[in-house]
Amino acid sequence: MSTMTFGRAINAGLRRAMDDDPKVVLLGEDIGRLGGVFRITDGLQKDFGAHRVMDTPLAEAGIMGTAVGMAYRGYRPVVEIQFDGFIYPAFDQIVSQVAKLHYRTRGAVRMPITIRVPFGGGIGSPEHHSESPEAYFTHTSGLRVVSPSNPQDAYSMIQQAVASDDPVLYFEPKRRYHVKGEVDEAEDLSASDMGSARVVTEGRDVTLVTYGPLVPTARDAAIAASDDGISIEVIDLRSLAPIDFPTVEASVRKTGRLVVTHEAARSGGLGAEIAASITERCFDYLEHAPVRVTGFDIPYPYSKLEFHHLPDLDRILDGVDRVLRRPNSLSGLDMEGPAQ
Amino acid sequence: MTQDGARPGSGFTGGDDDAGPASGLVLPGPARPGADEPVQLIDPSGVRHPHGHYDPLVADVDGAALQKLYEDMVVVRRIDAEATALQRQGELALWPPLLGQEAAQIGSGRALRSDDFVFSSYRENAVAYCRGVDLADILRVWRGNASSGWDPYTINMATPQVIIGAQTLHATGYAMGIINDGADSVAVTYFGDGATSQGDVNEAMVFAASYQAPVVFFCQNNHWAISEPVGLQAHVPIARRAPGFGIPSVRVDGNDVLACLAVTREALARARSGGGPTFIEAVTYRMGPHTTADDPTRYRDPNELEDWAARDPLARLATLLDSLGLLEADYTDAVKARADAVAAELREGCLSMPEPAPSDVFRHVYSAPHSELERQQDHYERYLSSFDQPAQEGHR
Numbered sequence: 001m002s003t004m005t006f007g008r009a010i011n012a013g014l015r016r017a018m019d020d021d022p023k024v025v026l027l028g029e030d031i032g033r034l035g036g037v038f039r040i041t042d043g044l045q046k047d048f049g050a051h052r053v054m055d056t057p058l059a060e061a062g063i064m065g066t067a068v069g070m071a072y073r074g075y076r077p078v079v080e081i082q083f084d085g086f087i088y089p090a091f092d093q094i095v096s097q098v099a100k101l102h103y104r105t106r107g108a109v110r111m112p113i114t115i116r117v118p119f120g121g122g123i124g125s126p127e128h129h130s131e132s133p134e135a136y137f138t139h140t141s142g143l144r145v146v147s148p149s150n151p152q153d154a155y156s157m158i159q160q161a162v163a164s165d166d167p168v169l170y171f172e173p174k175r176r177y178h179v180k181g182e183v184d185e186a187e188d189l190s191a192s193d194m195g196s197a198r199v200v201t202e203g204r205d206v207t208l209v210t211y212g213p214l215v216p217t218a219r220d221a222a223i224a225a226s227d228d229g230i231s232i233e234v235i236d237l238r239s240l241a242p243i244d245f246p247t248v249e250a251s252v253r254k255t256g257r258l259v260v261t262h263e264a265a266r267s268g269g270l271g272a273e274i275a276a277s278i279t280e281r282c283f284d285y286l287e288h289a290p291v292r293v294t295g296f297d298i299p300y301p302y303s304k305l306e307f308h309h310l311p312d313l314d315r316i317l318d319g320v321d322r323v324l325r326r327p328n329s330l331s332g333l334d335m336e337g338p339a340q
Numbered sequence: 341m342t343q344d345g346a347r348p349g350s351g352f353t354g355g356d357d358d359a360g361p362a363s364g365l366v367l368p369g370p371a372r373p374g375a376d377e378p379v380q381l382i383d384p385s386g387v388r389h390p391h392g393h394y395d396p397l398v399a400d401v402d403g404a405a406l407q408k409l410y411e412d413m414v415v416v417r418r419i420d421a422e423a424t425a426l427q428r429q430g431e432l433a434l435w436p437p438l439l440g441q442e443a444a445q446i447g448s449g450r451a452l453r454s455d456d457f458v459f460s461s462y463r464e465n466a467v468a469y470c471r472g473v474d475l476a477d478i479l480r481v482w483r484g485n486a487s488s489g490w491d492p493y494t495i496n497m498a499t500p501q502v503i504i505g506a507q508t509l510h511a512t513g514y515a516m517g518i519i520n521d522g523a524d525s526v527a528v529t530y531f532g533d534g535a536t537s538q539g540d541v542n543e544a545m546v547f548a549a550s551y552q553a554p555v556v557f558f559c560q561n562n563h564w565a566i567s568e569p570v571g572l573q574a575h576v577p578i579a580r581r582a583p584g585f586g587i588p589s590v591r592v593d594g595n596d597v598l599a600c601l602a603v604t605r606e607a608l609a610r611a612r613s614g615g616g617p618t619f620i621e622a623v624t625y626r627m628g629p630h631t632t633a634d635d636p637t638r639y640r641d642p643n644e645l646e647d648w649a650a651r652d653p654l655a656r657l658a659t660l661l662d663s664l665g666l667l668e669a670d671y672t673d674a675v676k677a678r679a680d681a682v683a684a685e686l687r688e689g690c691l692s693m694p695e696p697a698p699s700d701v702f703r704h705v706y707s708a709p710h711s712e713l714e715r716q717q718d719h720y721e722r723y724l725s726s727f728d729q730p731a732q733e734g735h736r
Binding site: 025051052054056057059061062064065066067068069070071072073074075089092093096097100101102103104105106107108109110141142144164165166195241242243244245246 | 457459486487488491492493498499503506508509510511512513514515516517518519520521527539540543544546547550703704705706707708710711712713
């Protein structure tokens, strides 16, 4: 067991994956000598060589499309997209090629590609550097989508992603890169499932579902709520596609109330999917309609206003108040009803 | 001069020794006068012309080998006609004919080694034929029975690509893998003139040049991207673009099977020996529609078709063979019998293709279990099976 930052844990996980399998290769802009703009691949080119840690031309479709070709050849490419907002030029290669080639070839061709995406806001960046595009990819069949929230998961899940024969979008909450935590580097990965959700704190009154960057915020909300005698069960999804619904379902059957929170915009987002799916599965158990606490349906705002957009502890607690029908809701609005 | 104005063979006067050892080759650097003239070994009237640079590359192609190339082209033209007929008879939803492009595809396809790997678009059925595809597999996609016709690794040819130009990046990435493996095989990618406008094709050339990847870009400039003439895609010969990326290129008469074989062999040899990528522009013509859903009479001057019919790739080789005394009746009868047999096999394979099962829609989306998809499959299978059970009271 050792203490390391979230970013360092990804580095350690990549290093172990590359040690274990010579077919693992890394492609991306600035990932070699620089070690990536966030230094996640720091030292890997030096230790594994430029043929395994490849600095690429500045072309996202090119990076993704050549990764497809390398996968055809039997390699397991790990692609770094420098920032969330830069993934769109590669969108066609991801959704039309990476996601579909296994299906298209009736299983003959595997696409064991890991796509690392630093995502989310909260670091004061200019536009295109703080987006949460995960729903585009959870909507695409053939892709698996995950997002770790702590150094241990970051370490473990990057190895699981690389080992997966399916393509995996690995969304890294960039504002958590420098958060430290304990990492058991000897963890038996075969004993855990990349697709399983984790119950962060147990509770009996409200189920609070989130992932990635907002997990620590949700946990803080649970601690704050406990001062008011409200018991929140926080679930870290870890996997966004597929979603571990049985874990969420079991929690909601217990609490009868669901709040989902994410940084991404609300409409058509994961919160909508989770609310709808849980309503279908647990309608008779719900005491209140599920509530979403999300980013607004706006382009990601400039940095001085981004904290209005990002759900924080108070907005999450406001959502909790609403499913509990508590009169001290900060907004005082019933979001499900017409505006007065 | 726009691409529309470029005419293969026009003004061709025979041997090109004076133009240097690699006439037709465009090396990185300023464009050379004359370099846009397509390489041609057999002219439209069927006359074989000597060529100082390319003749040695096809020195082994004797009369029997020429006859084999002719047979290939007759067979794939017959495949095309049979598939078109099957579509008209309602057996195929769609078919993209390659009529007129037989020489470009057979000439290049016959240059490949079995361990080379092809990434093509949807029109390269003659290349698939060269790779040894099971005939019915060519039709599987167009009959709607599968998303792909074959296992790419059985014939070393990827699933034909529908997204225009995407496959050029796959070929380049595959070639980067070849470098890492220390192998001497080559990735070859086929695409049309329209694809050269796509970002993917341009990015593929950037990557190929940067890593000196063993990839051959084989562009069939067939002059039309559905209804858009090549002049809308390019104002200079397409082959001139590649040197800007640091990739040597060559224009070849795409209706001359021997020239296509020669330039492809040269490109493959360069790639195998560490010389990196090559761009080939085969100047040819799509004589049929884009697909059977298309109507070229709405956008194409009939005189243009007539001009190109005079440069038909089969006719010129037939004339050459005839002049060599290699087109006797017993030979042509055998070729026709072979084409008829292939067509019969194709038709039989099409009509006897088993229908897919409903649950097949769920297969191969993922390589490992996926909880949400399993749930959907389970629900749907139970729903379907409910039709097999006797109606019970209260059921609809």
